[in-house]
Amino acid sequence: MSPKRRRLQDELKQTRPFRSPAAEATVAIVKTADVLKRRLARLLEPYGVSPQAYNVLRILRGANGKPMATLEIASRLIEQAPGITRLLDGLEAKELVRRERCKDDRRQVHCFITPSGLEVLRALDPALNEAEGLWATRLSSRELKTLIGALEKVRAEEP
Amino acid sequence: MSPKRRRLQDELKQTRPFRSPAAEATVAIVKTADVLKRRLARLLEPYGVSPQAYNVLRILRGANGKPMATLEIASRLIEQAPGITRLLDGLEAKELVRRERCKDDRRQVHCFITPSGLEVLRALDPALNEAEGLWATRLSSRELKTLIGALEKVRAEEP
DNA sequence: GGAAAATACTTGACAAATCAAGTAATGATG
DNA sequence: CATCATTACTTGATTTGTCAAGTATTTTCC
Numbered sequence: 001m002s003p004k005r006r007r008l009q010d011e012l013k014q015t016r017p018f019r020s021p022a023a024e025a026t027v028a029i030v031k032t033a034d035v036l037k038r039r040l041a042r043l044l045e046p047y048g049v050s051p052q053a054y055n056v057l058r059i060l061r062g063a064n065g066k067p068m069a070t071l072e073i074a075s076r077l078i079e080q081a082p083g084i085t086r087l088l089d090g091l092e093a094k095e096l097v098r099r100e101r102c103k104d105d106r107r108q109v110h111c112f113i114t115p116s117g118l119e120v121l122r123a124l125d126p127a128l129n130e131a132e133g134l135w136a137t138r139l140s141s142r143e144l145k146t147l148i149g150a151l152e153k154v155r156a157e158e159p
Numbered sequence: 160m161s162p163k164r165r166r167l168q169d170e171l172k173q174t175r176p177f178r179s180p181a182a183e184a185t186v187a188i189v190k191t192a193d194v195l196k197r198r199l200a201r202l203l204e205p206y207g208v209s210p211q212a213y214n215v216l217r218i219l220r221g222a223n224g225k226p227m228a229t230l231e232i233a234s235r236l237i238e239q240a241p242g243i244t245r246l247l248d249g250l251e252a253k254e255l256v257r258r259e260r261c262k263d264d265r266r267q268v269h270c271f272i273t274p275s276g277l278e279v280l281r282a283l284d285p286a287l288n289e290a291e292g293l294w295a296t297r298l299s300s301r302e303l304k305t306l307i308g309a310l311e312k313v314r315a316e317e318p
Numbered sequence: 319g320g321a322a323a324a325t326a327c328t329t330g331a332c333a334a335a336t337c338a339a340g341t342a343a344t345g346a347t348g
Numbered sequence: 349c350a351t352c353a354t355t356a357c358t359t360g361a362t363t364t365g366t367c368a369a370g371t372a373t374t375t376t377c378c
Binding site: 209238242245 | 363364368372
Binding site: 021023025033035147151153155 | 180181183185187188189192193195292297298300302304306307310311
């Protein structure tokens with residue numbers, strides 16, 4: 001079917017090689033992220049949860065029952081505020097998330113994951129871990145460390 | 160000035176660390192791709208070109224005047240066919256791209272970049288190279304090589 | 319050579335992301 | 349203590365991206 005381990009240059013059928021390793025890395029990062037997102041979306045599809053919605057649920061589970069304001073969730077995602085509101089609307093409609101206006105500061109809205117939300121996450125966990133482990137075994141732990149460190153440097157702001 | 164090299168855990172304000180390096184890497188890849196895309200979008204904004212449209216122009220420039228079929232472009236992007244058609248519609252409307260139905264196989268549509276399209280790319284090249292070089296200098300060439308190789312392994316299909 | 323399958327898009331309907339502006343509540347200032 | 353600025357969202361309009369079908373060719377196989 002499809003050959004594995006093609007070089008990115010081959011994958012993109014580029015006639016000329018990349019002008020610089022940095023250019024190649026840029027394309028590689030964006031393309032890999034897309035592949036990962038698609039894999040995740042495929043896993044989530046049966047549950048009617050989008051990757052972003054899944055991330056929100058994960059964040060709320062990580063809060064361990066503590067209330068979390070809407071914009072606090074946004075800041076942990078790569079998502080702008082307007083998107084979060086509607087994402088939470090959807091999750092609340094499915095009763096995976098509960099929201100209530102905060103007593104102390106009535107501008108804020110506190111969000112919680114519901115038991116159903118936790119259940120969905122629990123049902124997904126094994127498949128997610130498996131998918132992740134699949135490619136992780138192809139990398140040495142040194143490679144993984146370098147990868148994570150290098151990406152950190154790419155994201156770092158201009159000095 | 161303190162270095163802005165926050166760990167991803169801090170950036171995401173996660174209470175607990177990632178369960179595995181693979182999990183951390185996954186988030187790092189997706190998040191980094193997003194940062195890169197946003198940086199690119201900011202550079203392109205004055206020219207009214209989206210990141211995807213920019214990639215199409217780059218691909219067509221790479222073809223060096225040779226005609227390129229619509230789906231051939233799609234295969235080099237991470238984009239589905241329907242998106243490409245409309246992307247090209249937009250680029251053709253701006254006269255950055257020219258299309259004509261192929262004589263030999265009238266199902267195909269051949270695409271070319273126009274002189275205006277090349278001009279836009281040329282105008283953008285310096286800023287792009289600079290932005291890229293900015294973070295590239297923070298990585299040793301060994302790190303870059305490992306990064307590219309590791310991402311290839313992540314993208315590889317299941318065996 | 320003519321039906322059936324495959325290819326190369328194209329179109330339309332719909333979900334998701336972004337931007338601009340608006341509202342309610344709170345904090346800061348004079 | 350009243351006004352101005354800020355914060356924390358929300359809503360609406362626009363754009364972008366995706367999926368499902370549809371159309372025009374071309375190729376394949378009797």
